[in-house]
Amino acid sequence: MRESELWRRLEAELGVDYVRSWAGSQVIADLGGRTVSEALADGIDIKAIWRACWAFLELPDRMR
Structure with a gap:
């Protein structure tokens, strides 16, 4: 998966106007307590x- 695909999928779920804010503020435990933006900067797959x-x-499972 490319980074552009990640953003496309997140935009589809969260909306274009909100996704970057969400990605920079929502801490996700499965990312080691990082935000999406931090995980990308840290080189997480x-x-x-x-x-x-x-x-x-x-x-839903179909989105996996």
Whole structure:
């Protein structure tokens, strides 16, 4: 998965206007207590970031 795909999926769920704010403020335990923005900056695998977001947002299995 590319970073652009991660943002596309998050935008689809959270909205274009909110997604960057959410990604910079919502701490996710599955990312080691990081935000999405911090996880990206720290070089965490993008698929791992998506899986953590998927679980945190309680998205349906089809979105996995």
